[in-house]
Amino acid sequence: MSAKKSNGRKRVLVVGAGAAGMSAAHHLAQHPEKFQVTLVDSVNYCGGQAFAVPIDKNKHGASWFNQGVQGGSNIFHHTMTMFARQGYHADPVKLQVSFGKDEMFWNNVFPTELLAKHQKEIKRFATVLKIARWFEIFFALMPLKLMLKLFFFSDEFINFIALPMTALFLGTGNATPETPSIMLERLCTSPTYGMWYPADKQSVASNLPPMVVFPNFSDFYETWRKSLVKNGVHVRLSTEMTSVVKRDKDGVVVSFIKRTPVESNHNPVSGDTDSPDNHDPANLPSEEWEEEYDELILCVL
Ligand SMILES: Cc1cc2nc3c(=O)[nH]c(=O)nc-3n(C[C@H](O)[C@H](O)[C@H](O)COP(=O)(O)OP(=O)(O)OC[C@H]3O[C@@H](n4cnc5c(N)ncnc54)[C@H](O)[C@@H]3O)c2cc1C
Structure with a gap:
């Protein structure tokens, strides 16, 4: 067990650094006197399903595209606010x-x-x-x-x-x-x-319909990761939570393994034995260890 009680602050573990986990970590980090926040993700980047793919600008007229997640409605106030706080914005479109x-x-x-x-x-x-x-x-x-x-x-x-x-x-x-x-x-x-x-x-x-298109997600989430770290959040990537060993009124104990990033950066979870990436000797899961926290927030979808 490596986490220690921290000056009366609650030790909160947020699992999953996608939109939900980043948001949870961000809001908790606004209260450093109450919470010590650790954010983990099994892959080696923040953003989860939301990421950009670089492409050849000479060929396609653009140097990147967002994979899957494209945009949203003007009522996504929280999303727009989060973009603005990191110096990004969503562009209006007529869908x-x-x-x-x-x-x-x-x-x-x-x-x-x-x-x-x-x-x-x-x-x-x-x-x-x-x-x-x-x-x-x-x-x-x-x-x-x-x-x-x-x-x-x-x-x-x-x-x-x-x-x-x-x-x-x-x-x-x-x-x-x-x-x-x-x-x-x-x-x-x-x-x-x-x-x-x-x-x-x-x-x-x-x-x-008047909608908005999102900015380059890889850039946005990397900027947001840096700002979380600056605000005291322990961001630990390539770290997979394998089980919740205990969760009761006294706190939680969870187990982790270290993951080696795969070439695409999108490690499948270690339990997915069908995935060829999980048979690559370079990507074998490391030994398991346990840590103790006061609260657990699962943002793993
Ligand atoms: C094809 C597609 C298109 C979409 N288009 C839009 C769109 O245009 N507009 C829109 O608003 N929304 C869109 N969405 C929905 C949007 O992508 C999701 O709602 C949002 O990204 C979910 O974020 P999340 O944090 O909940 O989950 P995720 O982004 O899935 O993040 C979960 C994270 O948890 C990590 N994780 C999982 N298990 C573990 C573990 N055991 N240990 C450690 N880490 C773990 C994963 O690696 C991942 O990074 C789209 C979704 C898809 C699939």
């Missing part, structure tokens, strides 16, 4: 988005065959949104798939139009059919957070 391919292709910029084919349902959808608003007490928790079936929408309209336009904003993936109907209703009728506001009787969504 053009396309779904599906071939005969299932549609977008929010111009009409396509799929939208023409479902004209009647698109019109009905605008009416259903009104009904859902009038009787929102019934629709608030009703699963989206049930509401769409109740109003006789076709499987094609549900699976290729209604569910994707909901999933894009909520990030609910395969669980989208189970989301409450009122979420889609609000996405189309709320002037503040409604990505698809106002609903369009001809093409479902044609509003080019």
